Amino acid sequence: xxxxxxxxxxxxxxxxxxxxxxxxxxxxxxxxxxxxxxxxxxxxxxxxxxxxxxxxxxxxxxxxxxxxxxxxxxxxxxxxxxxxxxxxxxxxxxxxxxxxxxxxxxxxxxxxxxxxxxxxxxxxxxxxxxxxxxxxxxxxxxxxxxxxxxxxxxxxxxxxxxxxxxxxxxxxxxxxxxxxxxxxxxxxxxxxxxxxxxxxxxxxxxxxxxxxxxxxxxxxxxxxxxxxxxxxxxxxxxxxxxxxxxxxxxxxxxxxxxxxxxx
Amino acid sequence: xxxxxxxxxxxxxxxxxxxxxxxxxxxxxxxxxxxxxxxxxxxxxxxxxxxxxxxxxxxxxxxxxxxxxxxxxxxxxxxxxxxxxxxxxxxxxxxxxxxxxxxxxxxxxxxxxxxxxxxxxxxxxxxxxxxxxxxxxxxxxxxxxxxxxxxxxxxxxxxxxxxxxxxxxxxxxxxxxxxxxxxxxxxxxxxxxxxxxxxxxxxxxxxxxxxxxxxxxxxxxxxxxxxxxxxxxxxxxxxxxxxxxxxxxxxxxxxxxxxx
Numbered sequence: 441x442x443x444x445x446x447x448x449x450x451x452x453x454x455x456x457x458x459x460x461x462x463x464x465x466x467x468x469x470x471x472x473x474x475x476x477x478x479x480x481x482x483x484x485x486x487x488x489x490x491x492x493x494x495x496x497x498x499x500x501x502x503x504x505x506x507x508x509x510x511x512x513x514x515x516x517x518x519x520x521x522x523x524x525x526x527x528x529x530x531x532x533x534x535x536x537x538x539x540x541x542x543x544x545x546x547x548x549x550x551x552x553x554x555x556x557x558x559x560x561x562x563x564x565x566x567x568x569x570x571x572x573x574x575x576x577x578x579x580x581x582x583x584x585x586x587x588x589x590x591x592x593x594x595x596x597x598x599x600x601x602x603x604x605x606x607x608x609x610x611x612x613x614x615x616x617x618x619x620x621x622x623x624x625x626x627x628x629x630x631x632x633x634x635x636x637x638x639x640x641x642x643x644x645x646x647x648x649x650x651x652x653x654x655x656x657x658x659x660x661x662x663x664x665x666x667x668x669x670x671x672x673x674x675x676x677x678x679x680x681x682x683x684x685x686x687x688x689x690x691x692x693x694x695x696x697x698x699x700x701x702x703x
Numbered sequence: 704x705x706x707x708x709x710x711x712x713x714x715x716x717x718x719x720x721x722x723x724x725x726x727x728x729x730x731x732x733x734x735x736x737x738x739x740x741x742x743x744x745x746x747x748x749x750x751x752x753x754x755x756x757x758x759x760x761x762x763x764x765x766x767x768x769x770x771x772x773x774x775x776x777x778x779x780x781x782x783x784x785x786x787x788x789x790x791x792x793x794x795x796x797x798x799x800x801x802x803x804x805x806x807x808x809x810x811x812x813x814x815x816x817x818x819x820x821x822x823x824x825x826x827x828x829x830x831x832x833x834x835x836x837x838x839x840x841x842x843x844x845x846x847x848x849x850x851x852x853x854x855x856x857x858x859x860x861x862x863x864x865x866x867x868x869x870x871x872x873x874x875x876x877x878x879x880x881x882x883x884x885x886x887x888x889x890x891x892x893x894x895x896x897x898x899x900x901x902x903x904x905x906x907x908x909x910x911x912x913x914x915x916x917x918x919x920x921x922x923x924x925x926x927x928x929x930x931x932x933x934x935x936x937x938x939x940x941x942x943x944x945x946x947x948x949x950x951x952x953x954x955x956x957x958x959x960x961x962x963x
Contacts, residue, residue, distance in 0.1 A: 496835050525837035536832035538824075552740050553838040602836075 448507070449474040449606050449638035450495065455504030457490055464490045466662040468504070472606075472655075477632055477639045479649040482659035483684065488642035489533070491659060492610050495640070496530045497521050508606070526554065529599035533611040535591050537583040537598070543570060544579040547598045554602070569601040570594075572634070573627075589620055593627065600635055607632075609641040613648065621645055625652040646685055650674065658684060727841075727922065728915045731849055734842030741847060748851035752813040752914075756859065759808050764863040767804060768870020771795055775871070776879045788881050789889025792871030797898045798962075799955070801864040806909035806951045809859060810944055814917035817848060818943035821921025822936035830922070845918045849911060856910030857903045864902065901962045905955060912954055913947035920946070 448471045455468040464487040472478040482488045493499040495506060497513065506513045513524055537546050548566040551557065557565075570576050573593045583591055592612065599607050609628065613621040625648045632639045642659075643649050649656060650670040658666040658673070658681055666673065666681045673681060775791040821844060824830050833840040868890055876883040920943035927935040 498831055498835065522837050525835060530832070530835040532828050532832060534828055536828040538829055539827070540820075550836040550838065553833075553843060554739075554836065 447474045448472060449476075449509060450640065451505075451507040452495070453505040453507070455491070455494060455506070456502045457487075457494055457499065458502055464662050465494065465501070468659070468662070468664055470657060470664055470667065472638060472640050475636060475638055476654040477629060477641065477652060479641045479643060479653040479656045480659050481644060481646060481649060481656055481684065482642070483644060486659045487662045488644075488659055489610055492530075492608050492640070492642050496528070496608055497524065498530075526602070527604055528606040528608065529602065529604040531595055531599050531607060531609045531612060533614050535583070535595040537591060537595055539583050542580050542582055543575060543586070543594050543597075546583070546594060547601050550598065550602050566597075566601055569597040572600075573597045573631070588616065589623060592624055596627065596631065600631065600637070603635070604637055606638045606640065609639060609643075611643055612641060613643060613645050621648050625649070628652065660684070723923075724916070724919050727845075727919045731841045731845040731915070731918070734839045735846050735850075737839055738842040738846050741850070744843075744847035745850050748847045749855055751816065752809060752848075752851055752855040753859065756809055756812045757862070759812055760805060760859050760863050761866055763804060763808050764801075764866035765870040765873075767800055767863075768792060768796065768867035768872075769874045770870075771800070771867070772871035772874030772879070776875055776881065785875075785879075785881050786885050787889060788871070788875045789886040789891075790893040792875070793868060793890040793893045794898065796864045796867040796871075797894050797902045799959070801867060802860050802902055802905035802909060803951065803955050805860040805863040805906065806856060806913060807948055808863075809856060809910075810913045810917070810947045810951070814913050814947055815940050815944050817914065818917040818921035818924075818940045819936055821918060822924035822939045825922065825924050826932060826936060840922075845915075845922070848914050848918060852910035852914040853907055857906040860902060860906035897962070901958070905958050908954055908958060909951045912950055916947040916950060917943040919943075 450470075450472040452468055452470040455465050456463070457465040468491060470480075480488055480491065490499060494501045508524055508528070511520075513520055538549065541549065544563075544566055547569050548562050551562045551565060555562070567576065567579065570579055573596060575590065575593055575597060578586060578590065578594075583594065586594060612628065613624045616624065625645075628639055628641065629652045641649065641653070650673060653670055655668065656666075656670055656673050657664050657668075660680045666676060666678055668676070673685065676682065676685075771792045772788065775788050775795075776785060779785050779787055779791065821830070824844070830840050830844070833843055872883065872886050875881040876886050920939040921936075924935045924939035927938050930938045
């Protein structure tokens with residue numbers, strides 16, 4: 441039987457980015473299958489956030505091609521940028537919620553400012569997004585009045601209200617405890633299935649990402665050094681992958697060595 | 704030689720700054736055509752620059768009038784021309800002090816608040832978030848404030864001038880004994896349509912100039928090479944107030960030279 445190649449929501453080819461002559465991304469190649477949860481893992485300072493910001497057209501890459509749904513994104517081409525932004529949402533590490541707007545106003549903002557629809561429809565869709573994320577009791581609350589987890593859900597409600605095809609998540613679990621990390625990944629997986637968008641996550645939380653993702657890649661020193669399924673990642677003998685994956689075991693070994701030398 | 708390098712660098716920075724600011728303001732006006740649901744945000748900006756700043760305008764206006772009345776009376780009494788107090792107070796307020804002082808007060812309150820708000824929004828990635836949503840950040844954040852300034856600065860100046868007239872009458876007539884009828888008829892005779900025109904043109908120009916400078920400083924608070932984070936917001940806010948105050952005085956001289 442002939443195998444059909446998976447359709448990619450996003451393809452990255454030879455992406456390069458340097459700051460003040462110091463390379464941050466070097467020839468990054470990646471394909472994110474349509475309708476999947478794809479996680480880019482990597483240690484802090486590996487260039488994950490820069491990679492995501494290049495994809496979101498926030499930072500201009502020095503070289504390389506980014507293809508969204510088969511069409512090339514060109515930095516500086518306003519029509520192409522607007523089309524991409526209409527179909528893609530970005531979830532910031534800091535949530536980037538408007539602190540002077542209520543939860544409902546935050547969710548309604550992208551619809552009010554980008555869609556030609558009636559106010560009643562905007563209100564209905566915003567309330568529906570908040571209801572789907574179990575935030576209907578907090579419509580009049582300001583972001584500062586919500587807990588960290590609720591703020592994350594509110595940011596996701598704002599991201600999905602425009603019914604995007606692709607959602608980019610920048611370190612969605614940064615600074616959260618293990619239970620909250622699980623809850624965030626569960627939320628992403630649940631709503632990705634419910635709404636059918638393609639999710640691209642960058643994180644350094646290995647165990648949660650391996651459980652929640654369909655595919656993972658490892659970005660190290662600006663290069664993709666592994667790409668595959670979570671099972672392939674777990675079984676990989678690649679030195680960088682095993683160092684990153686088995687960091688707890690390495691710590692255990694180091695501590696054991698310190699205790700022995702103390703005796 | 705280092706002196707030349709320093710001078711050259713400062714000149715280039717100044718040229719870049721003027722060019723960048725002009726581009727920012729032009730972008731904001733171009734974004735006007737694409738802005739959606741502007742009315743609510745203009746009303747909110749009118750509230751920020753108008754209602755919130757009204758008490759300070761009233762207080763400064765009345766005390767400016769009181770001082771003008773007091774000083775004017777003592778100067779004019781040397782020449783036995785106390786009857787011209789209304790003329791002195793009204794022309795000083797309408798042609799110079801009203802637009803300039805009202806603008807400086809609005810810069811101190813609304814302008815600094817705008818620069819700080821935009822600086823924090825830049826710091827917390829709210830402005831980048833708007834861009835990623837496909838929302839024109841100039842259109843959403845800057846345009847309503849600029850349009851509101853065109854309305855609010857002339858209105859606040861009118862309030863300042865009227866309250867200043869009253870302050871002048873209070874010190875001149877009530878405290879120093881100038882006949883009230885003489886004072887008010889001098890005011891009425893002195894102020895001509897041309898003076899009112901100058902007053903409102905100045906007020907509108909100061910509004911656009913100061914609000915665009917404050918917005919520019921806050922919007923680009925991340926470009927501060929000397930400071931980061933909260934410190935960058937404070938530096939931007941200070942620069943916004945200092946630069947716009949200086950440029951209001953420069954613009955005042957230029958506009959006055961066309962009317963004198």
